[in-house]
Amino acid sequence: MTPVLSVRALNKSFVMHAQGDLSLPVLRDVSLDVAPGECLALVGPSGAGKSTLLRSLYGNYRPQTGSIRVQHRADWIELVDAEPRVTLDVRRHTIGFVSQFLRVIPRVATVDVVAEPMLRLGATLEDARRRAEFLLSVLGIPERLWSLPPATFSGGEQQRVNIARSLIAEYPILLLDEPTASLDVANRDGVIELIRARRDAGAAIVGIFHDVTVREALATRLHTVEPAGAPA
Amino acid sequence: MTGALLSARGVTKRFGGRTACNGVSFDLWPGEVLGIVGESGSGKSTLLNCLAGRLVPDAGSVLYETRSVGSVDVHNLTEARRRLLARTEWGFVNQDAREGLRMGVSAGANIGERLMAIGARNYGEIRGTASDWLQRVEIDLGRIDDPPTVYSGGMRQRLQIARNLVSSPRLVFMDEPTGGLDVSVQARLLDLLRGLVDRFHLSAVLVTHDLGVARLLTHRLMVMQGGQVVEEGLTDQVLDDPQHAYTQMLVASILPV
Numbered sequence: 001m002t003p004v005l006s007v008r009a010l011n012k013s014f015v016m017h018a019q020g021d022l023s024l025p026v027l028r029d030v031s032l033d034v035a036p037g038e039c040l041a042l043v044g045p046s047g048a049g050k051s052t053l054l055r056s057l058y059g060n061y062r063p064q065t066g067s068i069r070v071q072h073r074a075d076w077i078e079l080v081d082a083e084p085r086v087t088l089d090v091r092r093h094t095i096g097f098v099s100q101f102l103r104v105i106p107r108v109a110t111v112d113v114v115a116e117p118m119l120r121l122g123a124t125l126e127d128a129r130r131r132a133e134f135l136l137s138v139l140g141i142p143e144r145l146w147s148l149p150p151a152t153f154s155g156g157e158q159q160r161v162n163i164a165r166s167l168i169a170e171y172p173i174l175l176l177d178e179p180t181a182s183l184d185v186a187n188r189d190g191v192i193e194l195i196r197a198r199r200d201a202g203a204a205i206v207g208i209f210h211d212v213t214v215r216e217a218l219a220t221r222l223h224t225v226e227p228a229g230a231p232a
Numbered sequence: 233m234t235g236a237l238l239s240a241r242g243v244t245k246r247f248g249g250r251t252a253c254n255g256v257s258f259d260l261w262p263g264e265v266l267g268i269v270g271e272s273g274s275g276k277s278t279l280l281n282c283l284a285g286r287l288v289p290d291a292g293s294v295l296y297e298t299r300s301v302g303s304v305d306v307h308n309l310t311e312a313r314r315r316l317l318a319r320t321e322w323g324f325v326n327q328d329a330r331e332g333l334r335m336g337v338s339a340g341a342n343i344g345e346r347l348m349a350i351g352a353r354n355y356g357e358i359r360g361t362a363s364d365w366l367q368r369v370e371i372d373l374g375r376i377d378d379p380p381t382v383y384s385g386g387m388r389q390r391l392q393i394a395r396n397l398v399s400s401p402r403l404v405f406m407d408e409p410t411g412g413l414d415v416s417v418q419a420r421l422l423d424l425l426r427g428l429v430d431r432f433h434l435s436a437v438l439v440t441h442d443l444g445v446a447r448l449l450t451h452r453l454m455v456m457q458g459g460q461v462v463e464e465g466l467t468d469q470v471l472d473d474p475q476h477a478y479t480q481m482l483v484a485s486i487l488p489v
Contacts, residue, residue: 014473015475016480017476017477017480017481018477018480018481018484055472055473059466059469060466060468060469060472060473061469061472061473062465062469062473062475084264084451084452084465084466085261085264085451087466088451088466106419106420106422106423107419107420107423108423
């Protein structure tokens, strides 16, 4: 199948100016392709750069060289050095990201935190709220919490709110950074089901899953990320 | 024309021998919120005032795409035209609400005055719209006839925002809109601003030294140091993967909560 996400020769170092311009190479010549219906699991030792790669794919980190191309609506878009509004449009329509932590917006009700990405795509408030409530219930967030801001929720609850928010817009490409990290088994299985359904519906997924059960349930392919080591 | 709403090219402003703002260029697109961050004295407020036509730059130009007559050079307009533009298409939220409000007249009149300046004449409608806006910025309607002198700092700032947004501007300039407010008052104001910007698809240029404010409200950031833009990009890129030594220092200086 034709890929919708294509990475070529990606290089990323972090230069720490406060440490005498110390350069830490993290990604060296990373290339990969992901097609619809695939779930690529990034594997490799801690510190190898899996999260850095995932964040680069979302346009959050800025690689120095190489290419990240995504199928965005009818076009292919280059994300490395893309203009902010281009990256934002890709995030609005094409790429969803589930991080381990919810960046809480003060005073906004959980149901509206979840509904927001769908509203931005032009859905009515009613439709977006209904879909948000469905996802929250599948993910086991009790109804009495839906009208509260998630700031005071437990880590596991916040993570599930985050997952609901990232899945509501049905992005063609999903990036998952440890989506089940702080969940118990019952909730973990709910998350697996939702993500598997997105994959089987044709989403292209790249994820980091330390939990072997989750990885085996979701991954269709593994991609090993090698530590970049010392600068050449 | 590129389709940008506001285009700055080489904007430079000197005060005596000191260059407050040096060769700044950027395009602001419709619906974008651009943050300008940097420490006190980095030139960010000078730049904002040049963009908004309140200071005349020594070099460079600021182009604005108007609703009706196409692109205009902000600093080539007559004073009357520039004021009309500021009244009908722009808003300017000052850090000190006293500078952006008329302190001697009621809250309702502060909002209504803006409507009258763009042609509203029906008293009932003006008062109705003023009431709507007071509610939108979470001010109790029972306070509509009070002057802002008897308002708290947070309420004044919210009133200033209502006064600015009632005329449906396309572009809003904000200079440290949450500066000098208590943290809890700040959070409420930020949240309100965020909702209003989203709901009315406003474009905005926001000056702040608070990176948390920038994270919550802006799409893009420009980092200024000594009058120069040293780094720019998507807000989360700049804050999560800062490239320039000065930005790295700023981000590393955020106190954890």
